[in-house]
Amino acid sequence: MGKFNRYLITAALPYANGPVHIGHLAGCYIPADIYVRYLRAKKADVKFVCGTDEHGVPITIKAMKEGITPQDVVDKYHKIIGDSFAAMGISFDIFSRTSNKIHHETAAEFFLKMYNDGLFEEKESEQYYDPKANMFLADRYIIGTCPHCGNDKAYGDQCEKCGNSLSPDELINPHSALSDAVPVKKKTKHWYMPLQNYEPWLNEWLLEGHKEWKNNVYGQCKSWLDSGLHPRAMTRDSNWGIKVPLPDAEGKVLYVWFDAPIGYISATKELTENWADYWCKDDTKLVHFIGKDNIVFHCIIFPSMLKAHGGYVLPDNVPANEFLNLEGDKISTSRNWAVWVNDYICDFPDQQDVLRYVLTSTAPETKDNDFTWKDFQDRNNSELVANLGNFVNRTMVLMHKLCGGKVPNLHAHLVNDEDRAMLSEFAAAKERVENALESYKFREALSEIMALSSKGNQYMQRNEPWILAKAIEKLNKGEAHDKYTADDLEMLQQRIDICLHVCLQLTANLAILINPFLPFTAKKMLHMMKVVERMLDWENAGSAKLLSVGYSLREPELLFKKIEDEAIAAQLAKLAESKKAIDAAAAATAAALAPKEEKPAAPAKPEIQFDDFAKLDLRVGTILTAEKVEKADKLLKLLVDIGTEQRTVVSGIAAHFAPEDIIGKQVTLVANLAPRKMRGIESQGMILMAEDNGKLVFVNPAQAVKPGSGVS
Template sequence: MAKFNRYLITAALPYANGPVHIGHLAGCYIPADIYVRYLRAKKADVKFIGGTDEHGVPITIRAMKENTTPQAIVDKYYKIINDSFEAMGISFDIFSRTSREIHHKTSADFFLKMYNDGLFETRESEQYFDEVKQVFLADRYIIGTCPNCGNERAYGDQCEVCGRTLSPEELINPRSALSDAVPVKRKTTHWYMPLQNYEPWLKEWLLDGHKEWKNNVYGQCKSWIDSGLQSRAMTRDSNWGIKVPLPDAEGKVLYVWFDAPIGYISATKELTPNWADYWCKEDTKLVHFIGKDNIVFHCIIFPSMLKAHGGFVLPDNVPANEFLNLEGEKISTSRNWAVWVDEYLQDFPDQQDVLRYVLCSTAPETKDNDFTWKDFQDRNDNELVGNLSNFVYRTMVLMHKLCGGKVPPIHADVKDDKDDAVLPMLQAAKQKIEDALENYRFREALQEMMNVSREGNRYLQEKQPWILAKTPELQAQNQAVIDNCLHMCLQITANLAIFANPFMPFTAKKICHLLKVVDRMLEWENAGTLNLVKVGYSLRAPEMLFTKIEDEKIKAQVDKLQATKAAAAPAANGTPAPAKDAAPAKEAVAPKAEIQYDDFAKLDLRVGTIIQAEKVEKADKLLKLLVDIGTEKRTVVSGIAMHFKPEEIVGKQVTLVANLAPRKMRGIESQGMILMAEDNGKLVFVNPAEVVAPGSGVS
């Protein structure tokens, strides 16, 4: 740390198109806050920068869904997101917005400097255009049928049912998300940044100079650079965003991934007139905390922008985390498969530190990890209640019972090896926690903190002061030994407050309150010492830091997720479920356009019997079925795996569209489609009332 005089810490700017969920917290916000709180405890000069990203396609899509304006959307979700972060103790020095004037000016000036230095290429290309709305369509504005799973509402950049990355050209029957019209190709002009020009510099600065970065970050960057970088458009056709500051750029805005990271700079400008000290002086340590989906932007594109512009420090590290899954499934905002932070705070008031602890304990630092409500309960009950809270509570109870509620003195003449071992244990723990935090190993640091509590419990159990005070005579005889034990336990408790503060700040303050010490005790230099609580000082009555979580509360959360899964059942047949806060679904299925009898007669509907069923590898929603239709046996891939176990449906009769053109799904040719009915989220096979011969026609 000696070579840096100041620290600039950023956390990814969340899109202001919805609330934040636990995946966001685990991905970057809790790790960033832990690191910042540690630096502040060390009295470092540190600024923690955050804010919302309020431009780009997700904002406008959310506005369309809610039948309102993009500005109304960002105003609504900025408050929800900001309130959630504040309630969770994410201690930003500033939480700004990219819609603010200072950001628009900073971004426009940044672009103009690069433009005037001749660092952009001007290119004409063909892009999809909506002739009804008279606008160019970004990939996210184009919907169609996914060629992989058959979802009829896949986006032009990704299918949110099967997760496959797409391009608009791959969609079957593409149409505009704005008007439902078939888009056409039109020529448009944009300004491109030739990233290939920065390859030699990136290889030297990043690949040679930052081999200490996390493997997932370094590996992804190396793959991109080794594959060869290409020019990337830094502008878009849109009316929502930062206008391109050029006279011939009507209807053009800056690409959201050009302006969003500049938001770190504009927010620092908003925070302090000394912003340049943090962004332009070489003795600043810049660290970006992000999720793995933002690695390329923060490690390749934004550093290249900073290098091209000149005058800015470059990131010293980008400790990106992997993804957090939920109950074995990928978190999905479109399917509402998430634990939303604002809802958690309503359901578990004053239990912010439980969530902070669990998310840090299971943080996806090196690989994707899973959050389950059962694990949440177990970690709270067994670790926070059974270990940390148990030690502090027992210490306070025994101190009040055996020492008159005051901090007892140390009696040197009766100290033993167990007493003498406390200080080295605390000093070793301090060093281990410090080393882990300096190297962004937050799970390891948290484990070391909890080990201190375990050592405290072990020490207390070995000394057994309650046995030494079993009778008044025994207590009088052993009071000096009892005093030594409880004095050491109180000093361990105070150290635990310091060690816990970066991870569980609300708990650290509770301990300070119990010990009647000011928050200044939480400064890092005080850790690993035995003079934190003063002899003879009266302390407050015991309180449990944590309490067990009732099974009913956990069941309610699991039931909520199960209801979400049931509501998402239509996604198995290609219709995405509504995201949180999306417009409510209609009560009845809207009728489709009238058809003629000849249209219906084209369908070859036959009854078949499922004779084999198995899950499709690496596809949670798909089952591979072998269906007997009398004259032959057909392979059919169906998105029903979330609703039926393979062994449950063997032998069932189904209705099959037998003359549907074959389509490959996950590399398997599907030769038909199973008809299903959906009843309040439950899928039901459409089959005859009585068993009939396989191959029987339906008319």
Template sequence: MNDYKRILITAALPYANGPVHIGHLAGCYLPADIYARYQRAQKRDVVFVGGSDEHGVPITIRAMKEGITPQQVVDKYHALIKESMEQMHISFDIYSRTSNEVHHKTSQDFFLNLYNKGLFEEKESEQYYDEKAKTFLADRYIVGTCPVCANPNAYGDQCEKCGSSLSPEQLINPRSALSDAVPVKRTTKHWYFPLQQYEGWLKEWIIEGHKEWKNNVYGQCKSWIDSGLQSRAMTRDSNWGIRVPLPDADGKVLYVWFDAPIGYISATKELTDKWADYWCKADTKLVHFIGKDNIVFHCIIFPSMLKAHGDFVLPDNVPANEFLNIEGEKVSTSRNWAVWVHEYVQDFPGCEDVLRYVLCSNAPENKDNDFTWKDFQDRNNNELASIFGNFVNRTFVLMHKLCGGKVPKLHEDVYDERDIQVVADIKAAKEKVESFIEQYKFRDALFEVIDLARKGNKYMQEKEPWIVAKSLAANPDAQKLIDNCLHLCLQLTANLAILINPFLPGTAKKMLHMMKVVEKMLEWHNAGSTKLLSVGYTLRAPELLFRKIEDAEIASQIEKLKSGLVKTVEVTGGKKDDSGNQTAVQTTADKKATIVYDDFAKMDLRVGKIVAAEKVEKADKLLKLSVDLGFETRTIVSGIAQHFKPEEITGKQVVVVANLAPRKMRGIESNGMILMAEDGNGKLHFVNPEENINAGAGVN
């Protein structure tokens, strides 16, 4: 660390084609923020950059699904992602976007640098072309039957049903996702970067030079290099992206994984005129925080590009995390099996630090880990509230009760071995936390902070100042013993604020307010000291740092997760209607198992009329409906609030599953289910009779 004058920290650029979920936070944004906050506390020269990746096929696919332009997609989701990062206290020095002009110019200049050196290989190859849409097709724009599992809507690069990696040539009956036409092969020219020429250098730089990298990163890099590298196309045929800056490159853009990591450079340019100090001087420490799916791009391709360019520093470390599953299943954005950050901050206002704590303490640093709502509750209630928060609260309550609300004096004449030990614990905690953070072991570092609070609770329990207070009249040393205990507990509390700040900045800020001290106290050199709070200094009354999370809240989140789960209906294989809108194709994977008539006969389907509708408080997706079934009016909670306003649907006829067992949603008992249909754009439609029918009429 002493060899570097400055630290440049990057976090992977998320695709601006949807919101961010907790897997994104756990994978790279939270670890990067912890590291940046710690380095700032060390008073080091730190820059932390990020931004939205706004090019590539995922953007255009999202635009197609939503029926809007790619620019509208990136504008919408860049704003949402940026807000989510700010709400979770991810402290970027700049959060930029790759649609900015400075990024386009920086990427094109980088490409021209390599081109003018003659480093690219120009190759012609046959690629799939849509004669109706008059465009070349990226692999993701080709769908067909999977040769492995027979899913009729597998993509040209992967089958999302069985997970097999594919190429368009392997698909049975391939078709264009744009027009449903059968694609044909046409010749096209692209510029390839010869990765194989950098194999020797990569072996020396990574295999021999970075054995300290995490096992998952080092192992994946070694496997790629040992398997032999091949030339990789750095351009694509597309109308969305950064134009290839050559005269004979009409309709061609830079490959998204060529321009995306250059986004770190362009973001730094936006931030400071001294950007070259961070990117071009050898005494800069560059650290990339990413998820494991981005290892090859950040450890093989981008470093080779930087090496070829010649003007930039190389990453010192790439501490990639594994994946975070949810309730035992892999995150699936297409099935809505995710905990979305923007929804979490609405459902748990003021609890941003709780999520940061849970995601760090359960971080997938070395293997895939699982997030469950029950574990979320347990960690909050049993660790944050009962250990950390409880110690701070008890210290402040007893200080006000037994020491007049002021920091008491330390009396050396009654100083004992237990006092000496707690001072040693404070100093040791600083050293352990510092060591673990420098090694990118954030989970272990956070454990040490909580363990120091645990030791503080044990120390206070052994000293029992509330019991000693009962002997004040008889024991001349009683007040001194109380003073010593609470003096050291207050100093330990001040240390907890410093140590917890990289992890839970909102909590540290609350503690500073209670102690009536400025943020300067959070500088790392203060940690380990037992002279942070001056004797006689008046402190504020305690405020609870963490509230208990109730069972009903957890049940509601589990219900929300399950009720939001959707079957994937592939838009990409659809045809277009007369107005040019994409329509859905029912896939084999969407069809349910065959049933017999007796199974169907068990369902009591009835026509109902919505007589009243209102939004459910603190639930973006739910509407509370009053539905007249003729013989009674039912309360039904339905997840349609993002598709319909209450006033739009009052008076509508609907088909209701009338004999569905009741269940509680957000504390409201729902008695039935409204039948809905979903089109290829994800829009819901009522399933209702063409003509008015008496409420309560049966549907057969």
């Protein structure tokens, strides 16, 4: 185990705003679980901590969409996520949550220590504020019309219709998602961590000290450091989160990426009173398992926080994976393009190890990879069923049929070179698997185990114990055999014994080696061999004496079952429904983005003289009331204040404006137009309008003026 006396393994805290999907499992949770199970098998002192991340804008946005409180959201998804992990055999020592009291206390204390040490910069900046709700707005809380596609429900950081990134300043007619008020800029104070001050240390600790890290991790960190770091705000204006523990910080909470990684510390505190041994002693190995989108936070920001605070160990490695795609397309929760773990568990009960196997054998360890249902089926049927499952089943069936259900003798005097080569392969395979696991190459480690199982199948096929059994049966009947005589009966049975003894010892080794990857399968194998879990200790791997001669074993049971085409067709049908919805949304976006056919400009009217124009009395008025005219779909009845009096005007604009939306609007009125009755209502003027691509807009002054002001 090297220089480390204990191990602390973390897996990224999932946001508690939705269930987890297979991309999450492949990204960090299955690799982390494999590594932890391996360490436990080696009897290492190891703690595996995780929990839900329950603060930040995604939580409050989800609550707003569902019409419930943020606490309702995190309570709901903490259980769904936790149940999914448990069902998949992800063996956390604790699955905590950042809404717990111990986490609030730990994060607040961490911030206060840094504050008291003078490690923050206090800065004022202008941010958007909701004057009705009396609170500052995150970009996601500002909604308006997208300047690119016209979507009137675009957010202040992105338009989800056309996909363009935005800032609140770019939105047309922005308003608060909370109160519908128009946001205003207002000064606010926050505390910034000057990350640029940690650049020299990060260059030495990370770039010089951890060149063994995965290329994707090291390269991303180097790119960030080469570009130069900048101060980063560690607080936010919000009512949901951990309150900033300062007297002048009303309405301020800790930035979610300051508070979330501290969740690893608070979870360890919750788990054990000896938490400081795992966080504060140099002989602890800290490893973060994450996806590539979290690299900068775990490799630059959190280590800088730990260094600044002082007294904590730093990560020894951050083996981040790339992304997993689904059927050639990026997994997307918003588009429902995903395989949700809770759905998989319902659709494929008792087949958790199949998914663990496929996601490990196709893990995106060095580049993005693709999950397809056809590949899932093929790997189950041709690798798990036809290789590992086939070898174990044949071994157990033949042992019961040809050896009385007991572990046969090895008969050392008849052991040949092929037998010895197979027996020696146990230890050689263990070493290869171990080296791969220590290097976080889980896909390679699994491949080595499956290769060992293949060698077992080949060994059995070459020795053909069933053929030897037929020869014994024939000779016992007194029938002649073209290869053996009655004098060979004992030898033939001994060769059967040797073959099946080797295969049974290999089965026991496979159970040990496969346990970190396929724990449910390993337990089935233990049950069949009638041995306790202690046999899964890593020190036992490589041994050719795991099962005692004469020991009775249970009847075989199939480790895996074939997945039929119908099951795969059902999954593809689900995705097809999602694809229809995605295509429909894409078509709507394309239509919105397509250039609109502009109407030809209205033909010019005959030339007039100035005296003709001077006859018009144009005045600015303010609409006081607006209502629809009965039995007239196109007409609105308006009451317009023109300073000296209030005029009733009937206008054909009902198809373009809702009455409630134009109250208070200023308009330009032809005040000396002869009155005209429309639908029995005398209209005392005409409002000037402009037409823009079929849409009517008011002709009004650029800024508000006094009603009755003349237009000249």
